[in-house]
Structures are given as C-alpha cells and as structure tokens.
Amino acid sequence: MPESPEIEALAHHLRENAVYRPVARVDVASMSAVKTFDPPVTSLVGRVVTGAARYGKFLSVEFADRPGEELHLVTHLSRAGWLRWHETASTTPPKPGRGPLEFRVHLDTVGGPGFDLTEAGTQKRLAVYLVRDPQEIPGVARLGPDALTLGRDQLAELLAGQGARLKTLLVDQKTIAGIGNAYSDEILHTAKLSPFAVAGRLPEEKIDALAVAMHAVLTDAVDRSVGQGAATLKGEKRSGLRVHARTGLPCPVCGDTVREVSFADRSFQYCPTCQTGGKPLADRRLSRLVR
Structure with missing residues (x-):
C-alpha cells in the first residue's frame, strides 16, 4: 500500500x-x-x-x-x-x-x-x-495530524492515555495520518520499540526515540522517493526496508532473524533482539500474544 x-x-x-x-x-x-x-x-x-x-x-x-x-x-x-x-x-x-x-x-x-x-x-x-x-x-x-510534520510534544499528547498498542496506533489514520503497515514496522524497528508496547505507557525517553525514528524514517523515504519516476517508486520503497517483508532474513542492525506476526489479512515484521529484548512475539493466529 x-x-x-x-x-x-x-x-x-x-x-x-x-x-x-x-x-x-x-x-x-x-x-x-x-x-x-x-x-x-x-x-x-x-x-x-x-x-x-x-x-x-x-x-x-x-x-x-x-x-x-x-x-x-x-x-x-x-x-x-x-x-x-x-x-x-x-x-x-x-x-x-x-x-x-x-x-x-x-x-x-x-x-x-x-x-x-x-x-x-x-x-x-x-x-x-x-x-x-x-x-x-x-x-x-477524519485524518489526524500528518506524520511528516508531527512534533515530539504533539506526539506525546497523542500517546497520553492511549491503551492501544503502538503498531495499532501508528497505522490509525484518525490518530496519525500517512503511516501504513510498512513504515510503521520500520519506525518501530528504528526506535527499538515492541509493536505490542502500550502507547500510553511509554516513558519519556521512549517517546523521544519514537519521535526521532518517525521523522528519520519518513524523511529518508521521501528523499529517496521524490524525483523518482512513478514506475520506479515501488522498487525504491522495497530497497529501503530493513524489517518489513523480510521475514526469515537477518536484521541488518544485529543479525538476528526477522520474525513475523500474522493476522487474518495482514502481517507485520520485527527483530526480537532490537525490539523485544530477544523475546519472540507469538503469532496471534496460533497462540496468545507474548508481551
């Protein structure tokens, strides 16, 4: 998408x-x-x-x-x-x-x-x-504030009191506009945050890391994409991804195997070493979530 x-x-x-x-x-x-x-x-x-x-x-x-x-x-x-x-x-x-x-x-x-x-x-x-x-x-x-212009303090206000998991919140267009499945995976990996972390419980330093990662991942993707012909944009997007759609491949940061959590019609990818303290997240279709 x-x-x-x-x-x-x-x-x-x-x-x-x-x-x-x-x-x-x-x-x-x-x-x-x-x-x-x-x-x-x-x-x-x-x-x-x-x-x-x-x-x-x-x-x-x-x-x-x-x-x-x-x-x-x-x-x-x-x-x-x-x-x-x-x-x-x-x-x-x-x-x-x-x-x-x-x-x-x-x-x-x-x-x-x-x-x-x-x-x-x-x-x-x-x-x-x-x-x-x-x-x-x-x-x-219904769109929320745009992710490309969202500041750290505004992000903190959006997260405050939220009981949703970070992955769910980042792709909710009514909360933050512009992020989908792929870049939410990349942002969470860059910020070293679990997709299942509860948004409203992030400490200040984790909010800082999320704000920096969101800005870095999206602006880098824009810089790589703008000026490309429409026919080459999909390939350019894939070339910049580190964990999304890379299940089973080594994480380019730590070398651990990129893992996946699947749902009925979608999935997401993450690195256990970088994001969850080495603890794999269970596939929701097969067993309860491991937090």
Whole structure:
C-alpha cells in the first residue's frame, strides 16, 4: 500500500509533468471506483491541472478553469492501487472490467500524455472522488495530524492515555495520518520499540526515540522517493526496508532473524533482539500474544 512518502513523490511527479496541461478526456473503466457524482467527472474536460497535493495517504490532483472554480480529483490507492504516468495512450475508451485500469485522464489531447489510476488483484478498493473541497471526503476530514510534520510534544499528547498498542496506533489514520503497515514496522524497528508496547505507557525517553525514528524514517523515504519516476517508486520503497517483508532474513542492525506476526489479512515484521529484548512475539493466529 502506498504510504505518505510514495504519495508525496507521486504528487511531486504530477507537479513536474502535469501542471498547466488541459484535460482532453476522462475515461472511467470502473464506475464502482468513482465515489462521487456531483460534479461529474466529465466536468474536468477543458480544465487545467494547477497542482497536486497529499492528504495523509490520499492523493489530490487540482484543476481549475478560472479563479475560485477549483476541483480536486482525490484518490485513495488502497492496498493494490497505483498511479501510472504515460506519454501516449490508446484513443479507444477502455472496456469496463478489462485489466487493472480503473480511471484515465488524457492531457493536452486524446491519446497524448496523462495518467492512469490502476488496481491489481481482485479486491477492488481503489476510490476516486471529484470534489470542490477535499474536506468533503469523510476519510480526509477524519485524518489526524500528518506524520511528516508531527512534533515530539504533539506526539506525546497523542500517546497520553492511549491503551492501544503502538503498531495499532501508528497505522490509525484518525490518530496519525500517512503511516501504513510498512513504515510503521520500520519506525518501530528504528526506535527499538515492541509493536505490542502500550502507547500510553511509554516513558519519556521512549517517546523521544519514537519521535526521532518517525521523522528519520519518513524523511529518508521521501528523499529517496521524490524525483523518482512513478514506475520506479515501488522498487525504491522495497530497497529501503530493513524489517518489513523480510521475514526469515537477518536484521541488518544485529543479525538476528526477522520474525513475523500474522493476522487474518495482514502481517507485520520485527527483530526480537532490537525490539523485544530477544523475546519472540507469538503469532496471534496460533497462540496468545507474548508481551
């Protein structure tokens, strides 16, 4: 799933390549992906791309035809979605249900440059909204403070009194926006904190370590991602991961074996030596949690 660094990089890519270009046509290959109807997506035709922005893990492309008449095409790429830039595209409208293409925007001319919103797999969760204000989208309106700009004191306030485990809290978009499964694993590993540590019980020095790790991991990922082409971002993300999706491999810090805890539809990875005092966490599917 794309997280804040990848969304930030995609927004940068659109600002570099799409701004000042008019919309020639919009193709909808999956009506179920479009979650709004007023204004219709056809109202983008003739409007000019004026910018791109990020709201947590939501990507917004901004359009206008005159001052005060802005529209925002906002997408949540979910687990298997992606934005793909193209210099040329087919002029034939796509057939619904054929392939991963969900939504296409032609810029300058039909068949010319533009971008596709695609989604692999059978679980179609990609969502597209066309709104006058991103705050009209419930998921955007509920976002907590952004992880990339969250200060240490603000983080301490968010953690105070929380009974949730750190892993759960870090991926809760209503608490902290922009972090998903992969970077939460990396942040906790860098901070040397157990995923099962109770957020509201962290001592001051552990809060300090979490704040430093959050800033370091995310800013490093942004620095590596921004300027990459959209096609190379996934590989760039994988290359920077130290524990996430590395079950069974040696921890690059201490050499211990990276372990995994699995749930019904997701899993996370951690290093016992770095994070849990050498004590493995039991797989919740098989036995009770070892704290």
